[in-house]
Amino acid sequence: MRDIERVRELLPAQADPASSCGAGAALSPRAEDDLDALRRTAACVREVRPGLVTRRRILVSAAAATGAAAATVAGYQLRPAAQPRTRATAFTPAVLHYVPFAGRSAREVLLDFAGRVEKLPSETADGPYLYRKEWGWWLNTAGDVPGGVASVAVPTVTESWVKADGSGRQRSAYGDPIYPDAKQKRAAERAGLIAGKGVKNSMYGPGKFPRQPEIDAWRKVGPLSTDPARLAEQLKKVSWDGGHIINGVAAMLDYASRSGPVHPQLRAAALRVLADSRSVRVAGTTSWQGHKAIAVYQTQTWHGSTQRASVLFDPATGCPMGSEDALFGNARKLNVSVPATLAVSEILSSGHTHTIDGRP
Amino acid sequence: MDEWERFEQAFRGCYRQVVRFLWRRLPPQAVEDAASEVFVIAWERWGTLRGDPLPWLYGIARRVAANAVRAQERSARLEGRLRGSGVATVPGVDGQVLSALGAVDVLGHLSARDREVLMLVTWDGLDAGQAAGVLGCSRGAFLVRLHRARRHLECALADPGDPVPERESESADGSVGR
Numbered sequence: 439m440r441d442i443e444r445v446r447e448l449l450p451a452q453a454d455p456a457s458s459c460g461a462g463a464a465l466s467p468r469a470e471d472d473l474d475a476l477r478r479t480a481a482c483v484r485e486v487r488p489g490l491v492t493r494r495r496i497l498v499s500a501a502a503a504t505g506a507a508a509a510t511v512a513g514y515q516l517r518p519a520a521q522p523r524t525r526a527t528a529f530t531p532a533v534l535h536y537v538p539f540a541g542r543s544a545r546e547v548l549l550d551f552a553g554r555v556e557k558l559p560s561e562t563a564d565g566p567y568l569y570r571k572e573w574g575w576w577l578n579t580a581g582d583v584p585g586g587v588a589s590v591a592v593p594t595v596t597e598s599w600v601k602a603d604g605s606g607r608q609r610s611a612y613g614d615p616i617y618p619d620a621k622q623k624r625a626a627e628r629a630g631l632i633a634g635k636g637v638k639n640s641m642y643g644p645g646k647f648p649r650q651p652e653i654d655a656w657r658k659v660g661p662l663s664t665d666p667a668r669l670a671e672q673l674k675k676v677s678w679d680g681g682h683i684i685n686g687v688a689a690m691l692d693y694a695s696r697s698g699p700v701h702p703q704l705r706a707a708a709l710r711v712l713a714d715s716r717s718v719r720v721a722g723t724t725s726w727q728g729h730k731a732i733a734v735y736q737t738q739t740w741h742g743s744t745q746r747a748s749v750l751f752d753p754a755t756g757c758p759m760g761s762e763d764a765l766f767g768n769a770r771k772l773n774v775s776v777p778a779t780l781a782v783s784e785i786l787s788s789g790h791t792h793t794i795d796g797r798p
Numbered sequence: 799m800d801e802w803e804r805f806e807q808a809f810r811g812c813y814r815q816v817v818r819f820l821w822r823r824l825p826p827q828a829v830e831d832a833a834s835e836v837f838v839i840a841w842e843r844w845g846t847l848r849g850d851p852l853p854w855l856y857g858i859a860r861r862v863a864a865n866a867v868r869a870q871e872r873s874a875r876l877e878g879r880l881r882g883s884g885v886a887t888v889p890g891v892d893g894q895v896l897s898a899l900g901a902v903d904v905l906g907h908l909s910a911r912d913r914e915v916l917m918l919v920t921w922d923g924l925d926a927g928q929a930a931g932v933l934g935c936s937r938g939a940f941l942v943r944l945h946r947a948r949r950h951l952e953c954a955l956a957d958p959g960d961p962v963p964e965r966e967s968e969s970a971d972g973s974v975g976r
Binding site: 445767 | 802806813814817818819821829831833838916917919920925944951952
């Protein structure tokens, strides 16, 4: 008997451990996402952007995470969301677990969401200052540090009071920086990677609040339209972080909120703009602080590395409540254990106040 | 049909087979990421494809899987050093994959080379010429490897208690030496 025939007899198809893998007519959501990412690459004449990390430099790390799952930041206990999870790293929060909306497309979910939001009553501002309390955690890395590795996560809780004219106050409380090991701690300190220590309190005059240039760009667009098609045109006039429309929509809503509570019709229009985007996906999730959220996300794959950029929306109001940048697949030179979060944020409270030391 | 449409057709037609190929060689949690990387590389090299895309994709997948295995083993060794034990406490990738092979325990008694040869023409569904292309060797060399792997498999099935010893060497052209 020929060798091929004999070995096929000895190892029959029914013994194949992968026989049930990938069953079904449709590709998995991950496969569709990957194909979509490649399609966009093809549409840009294969222009590949290494937009994995837009706010930090990439480096080679010599250390592996050892798996601490929680840290304390200025009195807040950060806990991973209570879902089945792969391992958390020592210096990044757990990647959020997403649950798809079974049997419904992203467009259907977002349109339904918009329909509910636009029926909400409009709110009035109780004071000229938009107040927001937000915690965030991002992975600072440096690729040109003497001694090599410098990687650190800096948990931060930030309170901000800002008026429509761009004046206000920002108070940040920094938790202890978290390093994979002592060597990276020394390298990070020498490189000056640490954003700050203890508490930082800053006052700003008109037009001086952080990120004001972005606000100015939105102001030039003119009054924001509640017609989704017109709003989409206005969005195109302002650059979006990482090129993702979800970031454009979140930035637009952030800009709008500086003038007072965002009208439900504008929130609904924003959700309809997202519904019309082919590259947007949605899922249900629970935030790091244990709140239900609708995650609206986009992915980008480059050389085996997939970055998932997400904006979390409050299901009750349609307002953004947080964000996550997560990394999957090949971590490449970043060399963190994947999946990993590169940046996270969640709004702890928000409202309007009359003074820069009031809280809602 | 333009190049993207041909690629998409290949993606949709071959994705499941590529996933199954990787599933037989990697821990389950690494499969999706590896599949993603396979098709990223495939798109970049799409212009070099000649003929049937599936064996070509298997060739890419084989290298992606090998890289993933090496990376995971390096990480496990490093983690072991960080813990002070000097010994990786994470089971080797091969061990995880072999345990997932379940009923076909006999494959655990064979070398990785023999397993690869056998899987290509059985569960991976390739003929000898296609399998040779995946391994980057001549058809004749592949058939020599297959013949040896068959004998090792039969020995292992006859007496699964001991690993099959590698008594023969193979020269660069695939001929077997003693």
